[in-house]
Amino acid sequence: MHDVKTARWWKEAVAYQIYPRSFMDSNGDGIGDLNGITQRLDYLQWLGINVIWICPMYRSPNDDNGYDISDYQDIMAEFGTMADFDRLLEAVHARGMRLILDLVVNHTSDEHPWFIESRTSAASEKRDWYIWRDGKNGAEPNNWESIFNGSAWKYDPQRAQYFLHLFSARQPDLNWENPQVRGAIYDMMRWWLDKGIDGFRIDAICHMKKEPGLTDLPNPNGQRYVPSFERHLNYPGLLDYVDEMCEQVLNRYDIMTVGEMNGASAEQGEEWVGEQRQRLNMIFQFEHVLLWESAHRLTPDRGLDVPGLKRIFTRWQTLLEGKGWNALYVENHDIPRVVSSWGDDRQFARESATAIAALYFLMQGTPFIYQGQELGMSNTQFASLDDFNDIAARNRAVALRQQGWSEERILAFLSRSGRDNSRTPMQWDDGKYAGFSDSTPWLPVNANYREINVARQQQQPDSVLNFYRTLIALRSRTPALIYGRYQLLLDEHPFIYAYSRTLAEEQWVVVCNLSGEPQIVDARELDLVDRQPVLGNCSPDGEPQLLRPYEARIYSR
Numbered sequence: 001m002h003d004v005k006t007a008r009w010w011k012e013a014v015a016y017q018i019y020p021r022s023f024m025d026s027n028g029d030g031i032g033d034l035n036g037i038t039q040r041l042d043y044l045q046w047l048g049i050n051v052i053w054i055c056p057m058y059r060s061p062n063d064d065n066g067y068d069i070s071d072y073q074d075i076m077a078e079f080g081t082m083a084d085f086d087r088l089l090e091a092v093h094a095r096g097m098r099l100i101l102d103l104v105v106n107h108t109s110d111e112h113p114w115f116i117e118s119r120t121s122a123a124s125e126k127r128d129w130y131i132w133r134d135g136k137n138g139a140e141p142n143n144w145e146s147i148f149n150g151s152a153w154k155y156d157p158q159r160a161q162y163f164l165h166l167f168s169a170r171q172p173d174l175n176w177e178n179p180q181v182r183g184a185i186y187d188m189m190r191w192w193l194d195k196g197i198d199g200f201r202i203d204a205i206c207h208m209k210k211e212p213g214l215t216d217l218p219n220p221n222g223q224r225y226v227p228s229f230e231r232h233l234n235y236p237g238l239l240d241y242v243d244e245m246c247e248q249v250l251n252r253y254d255i256m257t258v259g260e261m262n263g264a265s266a267e268q269g270e271e272w273v274g275e276q277r278q279r280l281n282m283i284f285q286f287e288h289v290l291l292w293e294s295a296h297r298l299t300p301d302r303g304l305d306v307p308g309l310k311r312i313f314t315r316w317q318t319l320l321e322g323k324g325w326n327a328l329y330v331e332n333h334d335i336p337r338v339v340s341s342w343g344d345d346r347q348f349a350r351e352s353a354t355a356i357a358a359l360y361f362l363m364q365g366t367p368f369i370y371q372g373q374e375l376g377m378s379n380t381q382f383a384s385l386d387d388f389n390d391i392a393a394r395n396r397a398v399a400l401r402q403q404g405w406s407e408e409r410i411l412a413f414l415s416r417s418g419r420d421n422s423r424t425p426m427q428w429d430d431g432k433y434a435g436f437s438d439s440t441p442w443l444p445v446n447a448n449y450r451e452i453n454v455a456r457q458q459q460q461p462d463s464v465l466n467f468y469r470t471l472i473a474l475r476s477r478t479p480a481l482i483y484g485r486y487q488l489l490l491d492e493h494p495f496i497y498a499y500s501r502t503l504a505e506e507q508w509v510v511v512c513n514l515s516g517e518p519q520i521v522d523a524r525e526l527d528l529v530d531r532q533p534v535l536g537n538c539s540p541d542g543e544p545q546l547l548r549p550y551e552a553r554i555y556s557r
């Protein structure tokens with residue numbers, strides 16, 4: 001059982017993810033920066049945050065907004081200087097909070113000196129630092145498709161060979177088979193940890209091991225390139241790299257680690273985060289995100305698959321009980337805003353944002369909040385395909401056009417699924433540019449910023465923001481909500497997600513209606529007759545047996 005005996009600071013923490021480009025601009029160039037984050041730490045402290053994860057702030061030509069790093073030990077010029085970083089770290093620590101960084105080591109930028117040297121010739125000292133191959137019959141070495149569309153290979157005239165890039169052509173994959181590469185990365189990691197950072201979120205860790213033969217995929221439909229996940233997603237042997245990284249670096253520090261781990265099932269969760277094994281503290285699993293994606297990719301109007309969510313979350317909760325720790329999240333910078341995907345951002349924006357909050361936040365694990373999620377920020381408006389900034393969206397548009405999709409259909413698809421939705425500037429107040437900047441932001445502010453912003457929601461007792469703040473405070477002071485055992489209740493209900501958390505004699509019950517219709521709940525079955533919720537997202541005069549649309553209640557019993 002998880003209990004106070006296996007207590008760790010990172011289990012008790014609430015984490016907040018910052019996308020620095022869109023959080024706060026301190027110098028009026030329309031781009032968020034490190035000093036902007038420092039200016040807003042009081043807000044995060046007021047909210048009750050303990051750990052801040054910042055997306056990449058390293059030197060980068062920004063082909064993928066910082067996920068293409070050209071110097072791991074320097075700061076992106078637009079974001080500030082290393083002195084600004086040091087001040088930020090100190091200010092975070094001075095408030096009793098911690099700071100974790102994004103570790104992007106599946107690939108670098110093509111402007112990284114390692115790649116520049118590697119590409120010079122097949123005789124270069126760093127020739128094997130990336131994955132180089134000769135072409136085959138005048139074409140790419142194999143038929144793998146990049147995650148960002150097109151071939152996963154690019155021909156380099158200087159080296160007269162192809163290099164592998166699972167993401168954009170400006171993000172060449174490092175060759176993890178090479179011990180020199182691994183050693184250089186471990187040195188860099190130690191350098192940051194010795195500076196005093198408190199851990200890493202490890203980007204795209206699931207893709208680091210490639211099938212050694214780099215063989216073609218079956219191609220029954222005669223596609224030009226074939227999605228290649230089965231050749232590099234959680235590929236056998238990946239954990240050997242993780243073990244070495246833990247042994248050489250991570251296990252030597254009291255830090256928090258969370259791997260971005262698409263492709264792990266709940267059955268495999270223990271291999272990654274089992275406490276006996278001392279690998280990572282947590283992983284961001286993808287199953288709940290992919291559930292929505294697969295259902296909505298082709299049929300946008302399908303409702304939320306509540307039974308599917310119950311199945312996925314409950315498996316992770318029960319299979320890791322007493323064995324390992326979950327990372328809880330419903331948003332990040334790669335997925336659309338949850339109130340627009342799982343919820344209803346029109347009629348029930350406040351109710352659905354808070355119901356989803358209650359649903360995921362009080363499970364067993366460390367909750368992560370993505371900037372703006374705590375306001376119920378929603379997807380944004382795109383008038384044309386030119387409005388997309390994200391490399392993934394722009395490449396996808398090209399690929400879909402080649403498949404014969406109309407512009408309108410592509411626009412509808414990307415408006416619903418595109419990553420720019422979650423990257424619009426943080427909405428601080430109702431001033432010009434939402435208080436994010438005094439000049440035109442790099443990505444337009446969502447038109448709804450006058451209604452949805454921090455300043456306004458701080459004044460409204462029943463705002464999404466105040467609901468999150470209350471949830472955070474409740475979890476932080478309640479060991480049963482941190483360590484307690486999870487159990488699914490009302491298993492068969494198609495729209496109500498209910499669960500309990502139990503620690504010794506103490507028990508909590510979370511009941512959420514995840515639909516826009518009222519739902520009947522059997523209070524006897526839940527043993528809630530005559531009990532008053534400790535917290536709810538609707539007025540307290542409701543019927544005990546009837547949950548209003550997206551009503552969420554939290555009871556102690």
Ligand code: TEU
Nearest residue numbers: 064067104147167203204206260262334
């Ligand atoms: O995302 C990588 C990521 O989401 C993959 O691991 C996933 O398997 C794939 O997208 C499935 O569709 C990270 C960052 O979060 C993202 O912003 C970057 O663009 C990407 O890595 C490249 O660094």
Ligand code: CA
Nearest residue numbers: 025027031033
């Ligand atoms: Ca700036």
